Amino acid sequence: MTLANRPALSVVAPCYNEQDALPEFLRRVGAVLDSVGGTSEIVLVDDGSYDRTWQVMTEAAGRDPRVVAVRLMRNHGHQLALTAGLTVCRGERILIIDADLQDPPELLPDMIALMDGVDGKGGADVVYGQRRQRDGETLFKRATAAAFYRLIGRMTDVEIPLDAGDFRLITRHVLDLLTAMPERHRFVRGMVAWIGGKQVPLPYDRKARVAGESKYPLSKMLRFAADAITAFSIVPLMASMTIGWVMAAVGFAFFVYSIVGWAFGHTLPGWTSLMAAVGLLGGMQFLMLGIIGAYLGRLYDQSKGRPLFMIRDIVGGPK
Template identity: 35%
Template sequence: MNKLVSIVIPAHNEEENIIVIVDRIEKVFDTLPYRFEILVVDDGGTDKTLEVIENLAKAKDNFFYVEFSRNFGHQPALKAGLDYANGDCVISLDADLQHPPELFRQMLEKWEEGYDIVYTRRKEDKKLPFKKRKTSYYFYRLLNSLSDIEIEQGTADFRLLDKKAVKIFRDFKENDLFIRGLVKWLGFRQCPIDYIPEARFAGASKYSVSKMRKLAIQGVTSLSTKPLHTAAYLGFFFSMMSLLYIPYVVYAFYVGKQVNGWASLIMTVAFFGGLQLIILGIIGIYIGKMFMQTKNRPNYIIRSTNIEGIL
């Protein structure tokens, strides 16, 4: 079999993990009838990740790397890998070894069956901290409630894409990338594979609670206009509710009773003032995304690479 499989690995400060994950990938392909290449994208790290991947590139003919000029983020790094991968299919995974390369065999079997996209669903690991598990749960719940597509619990950026899907990704010019949502939006024949994540081999997780929150907002606003509709419905609902107060005001006027309740009045004004700021904030996010998109800046800037023809 002469098919080429590209392995894309975004890496940010993963110097201790790169050699280990490359070794495991090579052992997996020793048992598979495919040619393969590995493409690591160094996302502006501050450790020795670049030095490690440069040494691997000198020693291995099928090892390639792209170095960003600064830290652009995980999603642009993943996009860069898809942009420069040459395989008949592309498998993306993180460098921390929580995505087991041994799952490649199942993914490739599904691909050979005719599926264009094979994505993975992480089973809940009871060993993870309660806060981490709940953060992940509410992340997907918020995303699905406010977007137009359904992203399954535990879905991440560990997946196989046929070259047809990869070709479409290369044409995307979106400034605010949310690739796992775009994968569902693409359609094609998709198939899930469940797996149990392994423990991170070395280093610390790059996704804090604040980054997960930012990613959720980015995903919702990239895939849907539902938040704008929700803001409009809220405004309509509270406008209708305010009409219920009119009979009381009319009654108080004719019977000569003073309208008391400064505390409740201030509370009401503060509540609706806050609501208006939330609605304006939602609108502002969309306008801000449009503003950034009109600049037409690239998703990333490449500082160095061993791929011919890029620089």
């Protein structure tokens, strides 16, 4: 695609069972794009939904030439579905947003202003939304999210913004660098932070979902946290080595204690101390093997070189 044919702005939204939220999402995003002006597109990615999400997308693409509907072969997960949309989109600037409208599209003009800078100078490569509060979420969800961002901030050398999700506006140059990264277990917000450049926050209040239920239960949140930590930190591996040294020292101390007791003829209380030592050392060994296995499994998955995602259909877009 030539530079002249590129839209000025792309909106990319991964969707999974969002049939109820999509009509309102398209209405609000369309109104914002109309107010901003210029050429634009809305790239919707159906991540293997089993409701009417794909039908709603294709109907929208038939009504509005800005809508591009992308359907994946199966459910790949939020981060890979987002990557698929980012690969398909054509804009010079790209707004990443979820279809549940927890992140308000009406902030787009403010993001564009921050990216443009004052008088077109001193702008930003990335403008990311930073959450001040999170409506419609449980205390447990808010507490675990806050703990996760602070934990990963301490474990990585990359400065990943606190309380910031994938909601952000990025330039085409940043997008090209992002899509060139081959990681399978993707943590897009961390990858964007790793790219660097000038990244500016836009504080906002996150709203409750406009419809439907959260697609991130506890099990998916834990897998997402594991992917983020293993993708950006080797601290668990270093910790396993440190704990290994500590456990070796504990085992050696038990050995010395046994030898000294035998030399002085003392009767050792064998069963309790032996079982405690075996249980402690065995448990720590299995824990360390688990940590190593998590990294090894990701290396194996990456080495297969399979496509990150598979697209079944694309409806709409340039003819």
